Amino acid sequence: MEEEIFWLKGCIKQNSIRITKEGRIKNMNAEEISLRELIEILIKQKKLIILITVASILVAGIVSFFILDPVYESRMVLMASQFSDKLQSTQIQGEGVDSILNSLSRYPTMTLETYRQQITAPRVMRETIAELKLEEEYDIASLAKAITLETIKDTNLITVKMQHSDPEMAAKIVSKVGEKFVAFVSDKAKEHASSSSSHINTQLETELIKLEEASNELKEFLSQPRGVSELEQELAAKLTQITTYKTNLTDLQIKQQSLKASIQVAETEAKGSNRIILKNQSDGEDNLSIDKLQLMIEDSATLLKIELAAVTSDIANIKEQVNILQKQIEELQVELQEKKHEARIIEKKVEIAQNTYDAFVKKYEELRVAESSQIGESTITVISKAYPATKPVGPRKAMNLAIATVLGVMIGVFAAFFIEYWKTSGNEAKRYQGENL
Template sequence: METKQNYEYDEISLKELIETIIKGKKTIIVITSIVLILASIYTFAIQKPVYESKTVLLASNVASKVTKENITDITSYINNLSIQNSNTLETYKQQIKSPNVFENVIKTLKLDKEKYTVDSLSNIVRVNLIKDTNLIEISAKTTSANLSEQIANATSDSFINFINNINEKKVNQSVEFLKVKIEEQDAKLKTAMSKYEQFLKDNGSITSLKNAQANLYIDQKNIKTKFDNLESNYQDDILNNEINVKKSENKLESYKSVISSVDKTLKTNESIVNNDLLRESLSENGLSLKDLSGINLVTESYNANYLALTSQENQEKIKLKSFLEEKNLIIEKYKKEKTLLKNKLDALDKEINANEVKLSELMHTNDLLNNEITNAKKTYELLLNKYDEIKITESVKAGEVNIIVNSKAYTPNHPISPNKKLNLAIAFVLGLMISVFIVFFMAMWKSDSNKVK
């Protein structure tokens, strides 16, 4: 039941709205007509047509982003001296709207400087980067079709000239910089070569010093060989001597053992009668053979074997003594020769070390001077090559190389604004809305007034 009442209430309200609009149709028509008339007068009589002309530039050698060059030495700096620098499209976009470019446009087209300024041209000219391309679109909007075309083309030409002027200055600066650096590097190269010549003059040939050092190493090796041979011979001589001493001592022990078993003297017991000499002598003294027959003569003499053995023993003792003396001589000779060789080796080591230090210092100085000359030559040649490169490319206009006109602007035949149909349509809708609002407002005003009465 409640739903039905709401439905009837809504139906009555909608009916009242429609009746209100119908009652105020004259007002709606009048107001809408007035708005349309005013819009028509503005569109056809007051508002000036706006013409847009576009030129498109093609940029080459474009960088994806601005990179900071890491210049750490003169070589890096020289290699970065180039008139063909890579710029980003955003850089070109900002340069197109620079004051220098617009001032040149005003001067080229002889525009009224009071009416056309850098700021006003900045509002007239629009620069767009066409996505995913290297194309730059320059558009100019004015109330004159011819002027729009002239400003668009003049802006592109002025921009290219602007790039050329910048790079021409860079070329001139680079040339002057290279001239100064070439002179400086030439002086450095001459100084380095003069220092090297004086170094060789003061220190002689390094090769001869190397040869002398090599000979010292040979002498050192020979002395070490002699030292090893001396040690080996000494050990052999000592061993042989000890063997001889041992043999001699063994012989002496043998002689001693044999001698101890041999009698030193021999005793003989014989009758005086058998001794002719004593018998005759005693006979002369009046003794008869009978008297002498009972007398025995005992004689004692050195044992010949004993004497022979003791003689051999003494000879062996002499040999042993000579062997012992020989050992002392061997040791003394070894010590003298060892000391002599050691002194020679120490002297050679000192001389070798001194020469090694001197040679190392000379080689280090020689390398430094050679590196200085090499680096000076390398830098000098690099400067000359870069100078020749820049002189050859001095006449090249980098702006025309990096930026070319892809399509020139043309005089537009139709304005881009005002859009008369759109203006009238908007005016019609706007007038209709205003008039309906006024009708509803007046109806509500009357309704409230009646309720008050």
């Protein structure tokens, strides 16, 4: 039983292998037949393919050599400098009012791409068309489309190109576009500077009025009585006077102590020391007379006490004067500080007004210089002018013929397959109808 089962499995396996091989053979035959049929169709319709290809080449040749006008290309190379960047960097510097003014009058950043986009600006195109009288041939959009702009990598160069059937006209248009573009950049910079200077000039008048008001306030303050300088002089005089008083007071206090000590000595040791002093006041006569003698009685203790009383009185008077002067000095110092504070406020107003006015004047002068300068010529330099071309750049006849050849072959092959398909499908349809009948 097992042997029979094994034999059946072997038979089935052989049959499946045989069927697989037969299928592969049929597929290979079908592929060979399909490729063969395609090649036969191409060989069969080779005349048609050659005819269509030759016709395409002839049409392309006639159009390229006899119908299309030669096209000439003219170009101009411009170089964008960094003048606007330098102008902007100088305007960025500054603080306070200068920083605000710089932000108001700052020239916009001009990159290479910005310049490239501005070359075909409507104003540039309009002026070019008007001056060259191109109204019948171009409008603003068509002229902008006819101009080709290229930027050279890693440089600040811009190439302006244009193709035209007339080489002289192409050179004129490109040159005029470059000329008008330089003028356009200058005018835009001047308009910006003029607008900023007009605004700053208006504000300048306001700042001048503020400066005059602050100056008048300072003059009025300085013309008032008992000003800062007067109070300073008066305070200096008072300080000198009180210093003198204090010096005298110190001397008197020392003298007072000395007199007190002298009185004590005179009272304890010189009791009964009263004496009569006879002083000869004669004119050299030998005999003394009473009217010519001056009797002087001196009591040492009494004299010292009298002198001490005078010194004590002087000390009291000086102390009183010192107290009075001290109060006057304190009042003067308070008044002087108030005056100085008021003067500082007014002087600060004048200083701020003066600095603001000076900043506006400086910025106004800078904008006037920028307004009168040729920024366009400084930022855009013509490296290579546009000249009429001597050799046409189009039509490209060889390329047109090559393209026509490829297209002719493709169209011929498509036509051959289409015709063969049409015939084959028609025959099969007739055969099918005959079998049904």
